[in-house]
Amino acid sequence: MRCHRCHAPANVEIRRSRIAFCARCYPDWFRAQVQERIDHDRMFRRDQRVLVAVSGGKDSLALWHTLMRLGYRADGLYVRLGIGEYSRRSQAKAEGFANRHGLLLHQVDLEADHGFVVPDLVEARSGKPCAACGTVKRYHFNKVAAELGYDVVATGHNLDDEAATLFGNLVHWNGEYLARQLPVLESTHPGFVRKVKPLYRLSERETAAYALVERIDYILEECPMAKGAKSLAYKDMLNCLEEQQPGAKYRFLVGFLKQGRSVLPAAAPEAADVRRCSRCGQPTTAELCAYCRMADRGRRKHETKDRKYGRTPVGP
Amino acid sequence: MRVVILPEREVREVPAGTVADLLRRLGLHLDAHLVVRGEDILTSDVRLAEEDEVEVYPVISGGA
Numbered sequence: 001m002r003c004h005r006c007h008a009p010a011n012v013e014i015r016r017s018r019i020a021f022c023a024r025c026y027p028d029w030f031r032a033q034v035q036e037r038i039d040h041d042r043m044f045r046r047d048q049r050v051l052v053a054v055s056g057g058k059d060s061l062a063l064w065h066t067l068m069r070l071g072y073r074a075d076g077l078y079v080r081l082g083i084g085e086y087s088r089r090s091q092a093k094a095e096g097f098a099n100r101h102g103l104l105l106h107q108v109d110l111e112a113d114h115g116f117v118v119p120d121l122v123e124a125r126s127g128k129p130c131a132a133c134g135t136v137k138r139y140h141f142n143k144v145a146a147e148l149g150y151d152v153v154a155t156g157h158n159l160d161d162e163a164a165t166l167f168g169n170l171v172h173w174n175g176e177y178l179a180r181q182l183p184v185l186e187s188t189h190p191g192f193v194r195k196v197k198p199l200y201r202l203s204e205r206e207t208a209a210y211a212l213v214e215r216i217d218y219i220l221e222e223c224p225m226a227k228g229a230k231s232l233a234y235k236d237m238l239n240c241l242e243e244q245q246p247g248a249k250y251r252f253l254v255g256f257l258k259q260g261r262s263v264l265p266a267a268a269p270e271a272a273d274v275r276r277c278s279r280c281g282q283p284t285t286a287e288l289c290a291y292c293r294m295a296d297r298g299r300r301k302h303e304t305k306d307r308k309y310g311r312t313p314v315g316p
Numbered sequence: 317m318r319v320v321i322l323p324e325r326e327v328r329e330v331p332a333g334t335v336a337d338l339l340r341r342l343g344l345h346l347d348a349h350l351v352v353r354g355e356d357i358l359t360s361d362v363r364l365a366e367e368d369e370v371e372v373y374p375v376i377s378g379g380a
Contacts, residue, residue: 001359001361011356011357011358011359012357012359013359013360015346020359023356023357058375058377059377160376203347204348204375204376204377205347205349205350205375207375208350208373208375209350209357212350212352212357212373213357220322220323220373220374221323222323222374222377223377226377232376235348235376236345236348239345239347239348239376240345242345242347243345243346243347249347
């Protein structure tokens with residue numbers, strides 16, 4: 001295979017478009033794709049401040065790198081989730097990237113600042129690990145962005161993530177979630193910051209290739225708590241289809257966004273009774289927001305374990 | 317030829333063929349892995365030699 005642009009031997013093929021690029025031309029193509037999405041979907045402007053949700057994995061670091069190279073004002077936020085060695089290693093990757101490129105990385109430490117870690121939530125039966133972890137991350141990305149005056153939160157969700165989510169929502173006919181599956185989630189309350197997904201049309205393989213070509217040092221290991229997650233099974237099924245029909249994932253997601261959404265009932269408007277959480281001030285429809293209720297359960301479990309194992313409490 | 321599968325660095329010996337053949341023999345999806353020789357990512361049509369050593373990077377991450 002030859003590079004679509006310079007005809008040198010190719011390194012990265014884009015099977016859905018039947019083109020390939022060499023390692024020199026590939027990053028420019030990748031960044032152009034991201035720029036095109038930012039502009040076309042009006043995600044953010046150059047004068048706006050972007051907060052990138054950073055996990056230490058390939059997607060978030062590739063996104064941060066791309067925004068930096070495209071000249072955007074993008075800072076990072078890493079949430080220390082307390083998932084043992086995995087969290088320590090991913091934190092080191094996020095910090096290493098920020099230091100190497102002279103970028104600002106904000107951090108939230110769940111255990112030190114909030115008195116619990118993600119494994120406590122699982123033990124306290126606060127839902128499935130990835131769902132509980134997602135609630136924690138979304139809460140802190142929004143809270144930090146709102147408090148520090150960022151215009152938008154950007155996440156590294158890629159084509160495979162979005163196609164797997166769509167597949168799962170269809171399998172379970174989650175009409176409400178389907179109606180909200182968009183690359184741009186507008187703010188519906190002054191306390192909610194806009195959320196955007198600039199990589200949503202680039203596959204996981206393309207994002208990983210960008211990280212390798214740009215020598216981004218990311219965490220390769222899978223989160224130990226994600227083992228058995230349904231989203232991984234959906235990704236596997238979609239990749240079986242992709243093997244036979246290159247471009248199937250792209251057509252599935254983009255077709256849904258362009259045509260499928262039009263047959264869905266409109267997303268329910270934000271409840272009229274959105275107010276501030278009585279404890280943390282974040283928007284909620286209840287007296288206490290979902291995060292504060294979940295954090296209470298996590299803290300109780302954490303304190304129980306501190307007593308059981310004779311640990312010195314680290315929390316606030 | 318020698319194949320190192322990341323992240324555990326599991327080592328496998330497989331007959332040489334194309335990159336696509338290699339992934340098929342290992343039972344791995346083309347769209348879920350990158351095959352790297354030295355510092356170069358390889359396209360699926362590249363023919364590998366018995367003396368080659370390649371690394372296979374998984375690209376799927378999940379949860380959420």
